[in-house]
Amino acid sequence: MFDYHVHSEFSADCTVPMRSSCEAAIAAGVTEIAFTDHVEHQHSDLGYGYYKIEEYLRSVEQLQADFAGRLRILKGAEVDFHTDTAELVQAWIDRHSSEYDIIIGSVHYGDDARIIFQEYFEGKTIDDVVYPYLDQLEAAVRTGWFDTIGHLDIPKRYLPKTLRAYDPARYRDRWSDLFRALIDTQTAFEINTSGLRQTPKTSMPGPAVVRWYVEAGGTLITTGSDSHAAQTIGTGILKTIDMLALCGITHVASFSGRNRRLVPVEELRAVPAKT
Numbered sequence: 001m002f003d004y005h006v007h008s009e010f011s012a013d014c015t016v017p018m019r020s021s022c023e024a025a026i027a028a029g030v031t032e033i034a035f036t037d038h039v040e041h042q043h044s045d046l047g048y049g050y051y052k053i054e055e056y057l058r059s060v061e062q063l064q065a066d067f068a069g070r071l072r073i074l075k076g077a078e079v080d081f082h083t084d085t086a087e088l089v090q091a092w093i094d095r096h097s098s099e100y101d102i103i104i105g106s107v108h109y110g111d112d113a114r115i116i117f118q119e120y121f122e123g124k125t126i127d128d129v130v131y132p133y134l135d136q137l138e139a140a141v142r143t144g145w146f147d148t149i150g151h152l153d154i155p156k157r158y159l160p161k162t163l164r165a166y167d168p169a170r171y172r173d174r175w176s177d178l179f180r181a182l183i184d185t186q187t188a189f190e191i192n193t194s195g196l197r198q199t200p201k202t203s204m205p206g207p208a209v210v211r212w213y214v215e216a217g218g219t220l221i222t223t224g225s226d227s228h229a230a231q232t233i234g235t236g237i238l239k240t241i242d243m244l245a246l247c248g249i250t251h252v253a254s255f256s257g258r259n260r261r262l263v264p265v266e267e268l269r270a271v272p273a274k275t
């Protein structure tokens, strides 16, 4: 089981020491963990300037030595992307990306440099949020800077109850454009299991999007819990592997030094673990 989206004390919104997360990962049956702390490029973000890359890299190296033979620990980053900050993102990628095993590209901000939380929806329709969001995702993919793209339809997580339910089928044409970009650039996307334990009660994205991706010829998927707490590490990953298999995904991507290796889902299902 691969949990390739885990935060640690190197993220402003997380206080869990990496060592506790590694112990929790082993207990949950996770065999590979990637610490993917936030690398922010929006000045307005609370975590802007918080990330300490040298300390981060040294901490992971220490843990790699300490947990050798028990848990594969990857150097990862969740890099915030928006076309408004693309130059800053590119500078960071050019300078640092070779030091990592896996880099997630995630969109967290709307067009007006406001984070896509509940308040962002005020005075907007779902379409006002989702169409520009999908445009940003496609722009992120087209850069070719990222190994995988984080939580594809995260706006559904923050949808106010006053708006009607989110239906991914409504954006089918835009998903097709996004899949084309993913396939052209050989970029994966993640199944983010945090949605299963939070409001949407479905992964981000859910099975419908995965099926359309498979129909479009897509094959590259990563899995991650987006944990900000040790007890959620690995949760929902086995369920996700079953879901992926039902949708026609035959492999899950593993990374090392930003090189991708595809692991058959049967191998991952064979690992005994809770949830």
Ligand SMILES: [Zn+2]
Binding pocket: 078, 106, 108, 150, 151
């Ligand atoms: Zn994120």
Ligand SMILES: [Zn+2]
Binding pocket: 005, 007, 078, 226
């Ligand atoms: Zn995250």
